[in-house]
Every structure is written in structure tokens, then in C-alpha cells.
Amino acid sequence: LSADSAEKSRAVWCSKDKAKAWADMMLQGKNVPAGSCEASALARNIDFAKKNRITGTPTIIFADGTRVPGAINAQQVEKYLAETKAL
Known part of the structure; x- marks a missing residue:
């Protein structure tokens, strides 16, 4: 997390359209107005x-x-699920 994560989270949470605000911030690099x-x-x-x-x-x-912290690919998820299926 960055120093401004709480502020950014609040801005997205308080937006009328949370999904659009999240996409604007995360995918487009836009600033979301504080709410x-x-x-x-x-x-x-x-x-x-x-x-x-x-x-x-x-x-x-x-x-x-x-x-598992962090991203893993679908093959790794499938492998783990197959290995633990008998449990």
C-alpha cells in the first residue's frame, strides 16, 4: 500500500459509481475526486x-x-487444486 491508499480507497468508496471510479483510477490512471x-x-x-x-x-x-499472497497464474491454481483434491 502507498501512503495515499486510504485516501484513494475512500474516494472510490464514496463515488456514486464505484466501479467506474475504480476503473478510472486503476486502469486509466485518473484521479478520483475526494468524496x-x-x-x-x-x-x-x-x-x-x-x-x-x-x-x-x-x-x-x-x-x-x-x-498464497500475490498473483499466481491459472495453471498454478489448477495444479494446487488438483494436488489437494484428495484432502
Whole structure:
């Protein structure tokens, strides 16, 4: 996370069209205007991440509890699922 992640999250969360705001920021590099709204969900998300040791995105948690922080490709996901299918 960067120093302004909380501010950016709040701007997206408080946007009327969250999906467009996220796409504008993440895919187009546009600044999303700061908004004002009830944003306690953001704090709950941070608390959830801390409690579950999620330190970045993406984080995949498989049914057996194995945690994979960071991106992995579809073949790696399929391989892991096949290896743990018998569990």
C-alpha cells in the first residue's frame, strides 16, 4: 500500500459509481475526486485483513488454509487444486 491508499480507497468508496471510479483510477490512471460518505466498511476491511494476515492483493486462501499472497497464474491454481483434491 502507498501512503495515499486510504485516501484513494475512500474516494472510490464514496463515488456514486464505484466501479467506474475504480476503473478510472486503476486502469486509466485518473484521479478520483475526494468524496464524503459513511466509510466504516473500509476500516472493517482493514481489520479483517489484519486478523487474517492478508497483507496484499491478491491473496488466495485455499480450502485447506494454504495462503498464497500475490498473483499466481491459472495453471498454478489448477495444479494446487488438483494436488489437494484428495484432502
